[in-house]
Amino acid sequence: MSKAELPTRDRIILAAGKLFHAEGIRAVSMDAVAERAGVTKRTLYYHFRSKDDLIAAHLEARDQPNLALFQQWFDTSEGTVADRIKGLFAKLAQAARHPKWKGCGFLRTSVELINLPGHPAILAGRLHKKRVEDWLCSILDPAGQSEPARRTARQLILLLDGAFSVVLLHRDASYMDSAGEAAASLVRALDNTR
Template identity: 50%
Template sequence: MNTKDRIIEAADELFYSGSIRETSVDRIAERAGVTKKTLYYHFRSKDDLVAAYLEARDRPTRERYLAWAGTSGPMADRVVRMFTALSEHARREDWRGCGFLRAAVELADSQGHPALEVARRHKAGFEAWLAEELEQDGYGSAHELARLLMILLDGAIARMLVNRDPAYAMEAGQAARSLLLSRNDSMSAMYTD
């Protein structure tokens, strides 16, 4: 692993397990086994490092959710699998929620922060993935449904963080399934009338 990747990995561990603002550059450098000067050689600022940390989480996070949802069966079943796996994942002692949501909340008063743009892109990309999958499954209002699924997903994560209760993901999954089945029923009714 190269030096830059070691720094990002150290930042990931510290930012995710704690707080972005409370985690010092000194602590990240120490965890990565580099000097502060070396850290700043690779990242102009802590803000750039926070953005790089989130950027590094983007693809693995999407791949994890894709694996949870799977590629077989109707979307109503796939979203239930995704929420069920999220519920199981949230039972882990080291689960701290969505790193993108946590960063966006923590940095909400720092408009223009590069990490906010990374978080926005991640969430937009995730929503676009859902819309594409819904479209392929025959839903006419795929973009609207994808937005509603994102609200259920992010809402479940927020409620699990507040209440430390993974049941919120299971309940959100059932709500998502009901939503998709009701839209599927109304599509079927339109085609049979």
């Protein structure tokens, strides 16, 4: 489906997402989104009551595709669960080496909205991070009942998000590789306790 064939709401979210990624959410005006989407401001506000609603919709639209990409990278990695977790980080390191890489949009948005903890975009980001954590936990313990697996999944999230931040700060993707080694060690340690 071409961009012109997308429903208007989806076309607006796509345009906003490209602008938010390139410039940050605070720097992008609703006028710029309307222009990029090829709609009037009236149409834009028909679909989104406010910029806050648009930002949240943008993150909600990124939730499943981002999680699916993580799952794909894990599934296409070979070896033990620890090796495949390390493979996920290796794919993230590869992505971080691209000149247009700007880190995690959920984290970047949370930084821009740090003083608004109840903002709908913060809630969307929190939900996304929880889904990633739950997915990691399900890999470590398919039954989902193990407290050690839940704790390890939380540690993996900390490594993941910490690596996003440090790689963005230093512009050095090798930090993502280092985080992958640490993540694999955590998973091996969990396996040794069973």
